[in-house]
Every structure is written in structure tokens, then in C-alpha cells.
Amino acid sequence: MITRDGNAFVEFARSCVPDFGPATARAAFLVAPDGFRLAEQSAADNRYMADAAEFDATRASMQHRELHRALAQKLPVVCFAGDPATPDALFPNNVFATAPGRYVVGRMRHPVRQREATRADIRDFFGNVLGYAPVDLSQQPHPCELTGALVIDRARGLGFAGLSERCDEAGARLMHDALGLRATLMIDLAPGEYHTNVVLAVLAGRAALVCPDGFADRVVVDVIEALYAPHVAQLSAGEHAGFVANAIAVSPDTVWMSAQAGRSLSDATRATLAGAGFDVGTVELDAIEAGGGSLRCCVGEVF
Structure with missing residues (x-):
């Protein structure tokens, strides 16, 4: 099923037992922020990006390395070299995604990001090292920025x-x-929002963080509540701005987010996560957040 009808989606989704696959990834991949700077094309529709003067490539590289170390406590993490010709490449989850036995290459809106989809080393890693079959969407005309635009409940196969x-x-x-999903709900983002994973996170299939103001229609909040209550946190404007929804569970017991997001967490949101069985891990990423994304945006998942 793929639909815009929230009620129909909930009715179908409630019948989907959590046997679609593992709720969290078996490995992760990153791309180093080599040549990190303002990408003017991306800034045209990403209001979270800072001005060019606020980009600090050295600090971003140091923080990215700390992110690698932190995530490696929980699962294997591969980091590919960056490329100064692709300054947004440190957000690889928009370009490459996986499902068991296959990898997907997305179609990026901006030419500066379309270059990332041509990387032979990342394609060869999935194809020749892991033996995954390619599903290449990069040459068709419709933008589909993978797990930036599409938040997935991997346990139940919901998008x-x-x-x-x-x-x-x-x-x-x-x-x-x-990605072979069982059901996908299509929802309009609010004006000024560019990616779903900045305003919604589904965590290991059992909890959710949602920014009500991030969607054009609050029906999405009702859908999330219907599927994941009582482990749903509706985020405040401050939590929204602090990238709290740009979080990820790379293991069943820990939610990772930036240090800024961690400082933005309300007591109620922290309690919701604890009630769902999650510890909160944080990494300082303020330099990377100048690029308009946060921790979740940096993490590609291997299923």
C-alpha cells in the first residue's frame, strides 16, 4: 500500500507485525566532511543551513571523527573519504540506502548532490564487497532523497x-x-521543511519523535500516536530547532543525537525515551549542523 489516506494507512499498518526485518541496522557507513563548505544550491531550499562564514571544516572533521568513534561502540562503522567537489557528501543517507540483499541509489534534486550518486567506491563496496544488487534511481527524473525524505519503520516495513x-x-x-516496503504514507511537509528526518524519527520500531509544526497537516501526528503510543514525544519548537528529531537508534538500547539536540531535550521527551527502553547518546556536532543537517543525516545504514 502507498497512500495519502492516514486512516487507511493506520488500519493497514496495525496488521503489520514486526517481522519485516531487523529493527536496527547491522552496520553503518559515513562519508568524511572533506572540503566541507556552504553548498549554495542546497542552501536554496534548506533553511537550517548557516551562512558561509560559519562553516569550520577543521572542526567539522574532528566532530565527524568523534561521531565515528561513538557509533562504533554499538556496531561496525565504515567511513568513506570525502570529496571537495561534493561538500554535502557527509550526509550520505540521502544518496545511498540498503535493504537486505540490495542497495538503492537515490535521485538528488540539486546537481551538486547528484555527483555523489556516481561514486564508484561506494557502489563497489555494496555491490562487490557485500554482494548487494543495485537499484539505481539516480537517472530517472523524480527527486527521491532516500532516508532523508523517507523515514522507515524497519521492523514492520512502514514508510x-x-x-x-x-x-x-x-x-x-x-x-x-x-525498498520493498509493506506500506508508505505520503505526507506534505510544512513550507520551509526540506526532509522528513528533520521532523520525524521512528526509533527501532517502538518509539517516535515528531515535530507537529514540521507537517502541513497534523494528521501525521495522529497516525504516529495511533501506531507508537505511549512512546511518542511531540516536540516543542525549541526541540525542533535543536535537531531532536534528527536522531537514530543504531542499536535497540540507545538513541543517538547531537549534543545540541541533547541539550534541547525536555524532561517529558527524555522520559518518553526512557520509558521505551532507550538511553540517549550525544556527540557534539555544531560545526556539522552548519550544513543544515545533524546526526541522523550523517548516518547511512546497512541492513
Whole structure:
């Protein structure tokens, strides 16, 4: 099923038992922020990006290395070299995604990011090292920025596709099919939002963080509550701005987010996460957040 009807989605999703696959990834991949700087094309529709003068490539590299160390406490993590010609490449989850036995290459909206999809080393890693079959969406015309635009409940095979200039309806359908999901809900993001994973996180299939103001229609909040209550935190404007929703569970027991996000957490949100069985791990990423994304955006998952 792929639909815009929230009620139909909930009715179907409630019948989906958590046997679709592992709720969290078996490994992760990163791309180093080599040549990290303002990408003007990306800034055109990413209001979270800082001005060029606020980019500090050296600090971003140091923080990215600390992120690698932190995540490696929980699972194997591979880091690919960056490329100064692709300054947004440290957010690889928009370009490459995986499902068991296959990898998907997304279609990026901006030419500066379309270059990332041509990387032979990352394609060869998935294809020749892991033996995954390719599903290449990068040459078709519809934007589909993978797990930036599509938040996935891997345990039940459910997708939440936020529509914007970075993902249209046709792109959402392509991702739904490529990842073999059972059901995907298409929802319009609020004006000014560029990716779903900045305003929604589904954590190991059993909890969710949602920014009500991040969506054009609050029906998505009702859907999330219907599927994940009581482990749902509706985030405040301060938590939204602090990238709290740009979090990820790379293991069943810990949610990772940036240090800024951790400082933004309300007592109620922290209690919700604890009630769902999660510790909160944080890494200082303020230099990386100048690029308009936070911790979740940096992490590609290997399923």
C-alpha cells in the first residue's frame, strides 16, 4: 500500500507485525566532511543551513571523527573519504540506502548532490564487497532523497514519505518499491521543511519523535500516536530547532543525537525515551549542523 489516506494507512499498518526485518541496522557507513563548505544550491531550499562564514571544516572533521568513534561502540562503522567537489557528501543517507540483499541509489534534486550518486567506491563496496544488487534511481527524473525524505519503520516495513521539492509522489513510489516496503504514507511537509528526518524519527520500531509544526497537516501526528503510543514525544519548537528529531537508534538500547539536540531535550521527551527502553547518546556536532543537517543525516545504514 502507498497512500495519502492516514486512516487507511493506520488500519493497514496495525496488521503489520514486526517481522519485516531487523529493527536496527547491522552496520553503518559515513562519508568524511572533506572540503566541507556552504553548498549554495542546497542552501536554496534548506533553511537550517548557516551562512558561509560559519562553516569550520577543521572542526567539522574532528566532530565527524568523534561521531565515528561513538557509533562504533554499538556496531561496525565504515567511513568513506570525502570529496571537495561534493561538500554535502557527509550526509550520505540521502544518496545511498540498503535493504537486505540490495542497495538503492537515490535521485538528488540539486546537481551538486547528484555527483555523489556516481561514486564508484561506494557502489563497489555494496555491490562487490557485500554482494548487494543495485537499484539505481539516480537517472530517472523524480527527486527521491532516500532516508532523508523517507523515514522507515524497519521492523514492520512502514514508510513515512514527506513530500517537498526533494521528493515528489512518483519519487515516493519509487522508493517504496525499491525498498520493498509493506506500506508508505505520503505526507506534505510544512513550507520551509526540506526532509522528513528533520521532523520525524521512528526509533527501532517502538518509539517516535515528531515535530507537529514540521507537517502541513497534523494528521501525521495522529497516525504516529495511533501506531507508537505511549512512546511518542511531540516536540516543542525549541526541540525542533535543536535537531531532536534528527536522531537514530543504531542499536535497540540507545538513541543517538547531537549534543545540541541533547541539550534541547525536555524532561517529558527524555522520559518518553526512557520509558521505551532507550538511553540517549550525544556527540557534539555544531560545526556539522552548519550544513543544515545533524546526526541522523550523517548516518547511512546497512541492513
